[in-house]
Amino acid sequence: QKPVRIAPSILSADFARLGEEVRAIDQAGADWIHVDVMDGHFVPNITIGPGVVKALRPHTSKPFDVHLMISPVDDFLAAFAEAGADIITVHPEAGPHLHRTIQRIKALGKKAGVSLNPATPAKMLDYVLEEVDLVLVMSVNPGFGGQSFIESQLRKIEAVRKQIDKAGLAVDIEVDGGIDAGNCQRAIDSGADVLVAGTATFRGGPTQYAANISGLRGR
Ligand code: DX5
Ligand code: ZN
Numbered sequence: 001q002k003p004v005r006i007a008p009s010i011l012s013a014d015f016a017r018l019g020e021e022v023r024a025i026d027q028a029g030a031d032w033i034h035v036d037v038m039d040g041h042f043v044p045n046i047t048i049g050p051g052v053v054k055a056l057r058p059h060t061s062k063p064f065d066v067h068l069m070i071s072p073v074d075d076f077l078a079a080f081a082e083a084g085a086d087i088i089t090v091h092p093e094a095g096p097h098l099h100r101t102i103q104r105i106k107a108l109g110k111k112a113g114v115s116l117n118p119a120t121p122a123k124m125l126d127y128v129l130e131e132v133d134l135v136l137v138m139s140v141n142p143g144f145g146g147q148s149f150i151e152s153q154l155r156k157i158e159a160v161r162k163q164i165d166k167a168g169l170a171v172d173i174e175v176d177g178g179i180d181a182g183n184c185q186r187a188i189d190s191g192a193d194v195l196v197a198g199t200a201t202f203r204g205g206p207t208q209y210a211a212n213i214s215g216l217r218g219r
Helices: 015-027 050-059 074-083 098-107 153-166 184-190 206-214
Strands: 005-008 033-038 064-069 087-090 111-116 134-138 172-176 194-197
Touching: 005 033, 005 206, 015 033, 015 050, 015 206, 033 050, 050 064, 050 074, 064 074, 064 111, 064 194, 074 087, 074 098, 087 098, 087 134, 098 111, 134 153, 153 172, 153 184, 184 194
Parallel strands: 005 194, 033 064, 064 087, 087 111, 111 134, 134 172, 172 194
Antiparallel strands: none
């Protein structure tokens, strides 16, 4: 198994100093920068749009992992692609035609991800798995940082891992929500390739980021 990659979620950063925060997590060893985009409609919170992604782009060369929690999503894909997203992840519930949405992301030259809410079954992937680069398993209900990890999602990670391996695909599994130093190893053992962490990355302030990130890489 490859070493796990860590994708700090800037949702837990200081929004008044977002550029500096992105530089700090880059230097602290972040593999990807996870950007949570919320619209107050698909999820009960509002965060940032493509303008902020574009403003942050010069601050790091690490991949921007853009998690879109917006619906309908299709009309915003080009704006996030142009703003500098590298990976664009959508929820199946965020539009009527998931397969078409994935094709659109790929036509924009970006990697495509599909995100499964805690109640959304892995089965949702059956006819799109070979089209995607990433499956994002939500281990909290999307909308807020700082929630507790939902243990049942470990089974979903295992199921998705089996499905990917059985098909011989190179799709990454990313886990998002409530990840900390106490549960990261279980997520890794279940088959996760990338861990998102907001609270656990930013806790304690900039002097702690490097230790926080390395503490999420497991044993
Ligand atoms: C939740 C977001 C997550 C979340 C992670 O809707 O998708 O990325 O902010 O934050 P923590 O690690 O604090 O659960
Ligand atoms: Zn996220």
